[in-house]
Amino acid sequence: MIGVFDSGIGGLTIVREILRKLPGYRIIYFGDTARTPYGTKSPETIISYAIQDAEFLLEYGAKIIVVACHSASSVATEALRERFPDVPIFEVVSPSVKKALAVTTKKIIGVIGTRATISSGIYQRKIAAIDPEVKVYGNACPLLVPLVEEGWLKKPETRRIVKKCLIPLKIRGIDTLVLGCTHYPLLKPVIQAKAGRRVRLVDPAEEVAIEVAEFLKANPRFEEKLSRGDEPLIYVSDLTEAFERVARLFMGRRITLLKADCEMSHIIKPHITKTG
Amino acid sequence: MIGVFDSGIGGLTIVREILRKLPGYRIIYFGDTARTPYGTKSPETIISYAIQDAEFLLEYGAKIIVVACHSASSVATEALRERFPDVPIFEVVSPSVKKALAVTTKKIIGVIGTRATISSGIYQRKIAAIDPEVKVYGNACPLLVPLVEEGWLKKPETRRIVKKCLIPLKIRGIDTLVLGCTHYPLLKPVIQAKAGRRVRLVDPAEEVAIEVAEFLKANPRFEEKLSRGDEPLIYVSDLTEAFERVARLFMGRRITLLKADCEMSHIIKPHITKTG
Known part of the structure; x- marks a missing residue:
């Protein structure tokens, strides 16, 4: 199995x-x-x-x-x-890193995830080991998990919270965003809308x-x-x-x-x- | 100890x-x-x-x-x-029940809490055992815990979510509201504002x-x-x-x-x- x-x-x-x-x-x-x-x-x-x-x-x-x-x-x-x-x-980290490096053109990658994932700095380390020129910015978004578990996938509160989570990454000019938590793919439409159409989302699943x-x-x-x-x-x-x-x-x-x-x-x- | x-x-x-x-x-x-x-x-x-x-x-x-x-x-x-x-x-339930019964005048009590607390129906049972005429309405508000833990005590998103949590209780005309989760007292100002000044809050602590x-x-x-x-x-x-x-x-x-x-x-x- x-x-x-x-x-x-x-x-x-x-x-x-x-x-x-x-x-x-x-x-x-x-x-x-x-x-x-x-x-x-x-x-x-x-x-x-x-x-x-x-x-x-x-x-x-x-x-x-x-x-x-x-x-x-x-x-x-x-x-x-x-x-x-x-x-x-x-x-789920290594294949996401591989994909993110394959699709980024500006070499500026964002990662959103839980506090444990973001504090670990693993995306930065793994990406730096392959291409030290790539800039990686992470932001912990702990509220997204409970919002998804409540089924609040499209509510205005969810949109606002997603927007807030992405601000620190958007101002860095990311062109690629790793959805670093199993729950986030369910928020893809909202995340894509708030990140901007040109940002490529990487779904680790x-x-x-x-x-x-x-x-x-x-x-x-x-x-x-x-x-x-x-x-x-x-x-x-x-x-x-x-x-x-x-x-x-x-x-x-x-x-x-x-x-x-x-x-x-x-x-x-x-x-x-x-x-x- | x-x-x-x-x-x-x-x-x-x-x-x-x-x-x-x-x-x-x-x-x-x-x-x-x-x-x-x-x-x-x-x-x-x-x-x-x-x-x-x-x-x-x-x-x-x-x-x-x-x-x-x-x-x-x-x-x-x-x-x-x-x-x-x-x-x-x-x-924390019994003393909150005692207090809620002591302060309610309209005999309509609201309770907010986690899903486990609200589904247990314990407030309804305990209150009915003392005064079967009192109406008790509960609503599970699972998003409030993560919001408090993020320190989002006064953010607009928190206000909106609190408001949403209280709507089903407000339409029942509650005059007393039990804060049925350890985290909620930190949201007292927002909860009081959204519940209305006349609603008496019971803090189990x-x-x-x-x-x-x-x-x-x-x-x-x-x-x-x-x-x-x-x-x-x-x-x-x-x-x-x-x-x-x-x-x-x-x-x-x-x-x-x-x-x-x-x-x-x-x-x-x-x-x-x-x-x-």
């Missing part, structure tokens, strides 16, 4: 894209809705969550892993590759699906290991009606969410002297 | 109020920032988190527990009392602090067990600069956050046959 994990439901945009590019392969997804979101949390916490998420997928038979979450891709990819050296691990497809073509040894199946298995660590509604929004159709059997034991070890 | 827990940082508004009403008592706080927010999650998940949070406080020496989180107060209080029968457990003070006065046996100390001990399960910034916002002054030594082992037990 192709394993995909995300901090929540947003990664389903990537499942949708993989199904489009690689029909017939069985996908297993894990959305950590019990601890969502990751983007406001520290790198250490995100890394420990990402490792558990990957373990879930491998335990269920995934042969390759796609990190759909930008925050986890930004801070946890290295730790995941160290922990699971035999598993091909794909993430499309790029990572292309990368996985190319990898499988080049590596039949992994391709052979993948099972076939039409309907993806979508597991979540917490299940509510709201999550089901958001899942429909992201997949563009009704989809069954399965509750993963998790034990949320966040074992607390006191390490101070009792004083009370 | 007086133990206070919350899904995150918001419960510090309650610490602030308890410090004001009960100066000199030592407070220990646990904010579950590694899994925040709770309000979007299922009752089962919130209950399991709340029990762990209470265990942390008791382990560190808390003698009474205040559930600062409205979502946990709404869905987990009963489970907490069953699990810890010897510990006095306070929560104040009410729960009064309830704890009255309990200690009436129960010297518990009062004697409480240790003294000026500065509260504020523990969090995840620590970032953004959480520190929000903590300052809620406490109205600089405050040290201590990282609790948690093991976030969300142990996943596969229960399907491997197919990949």
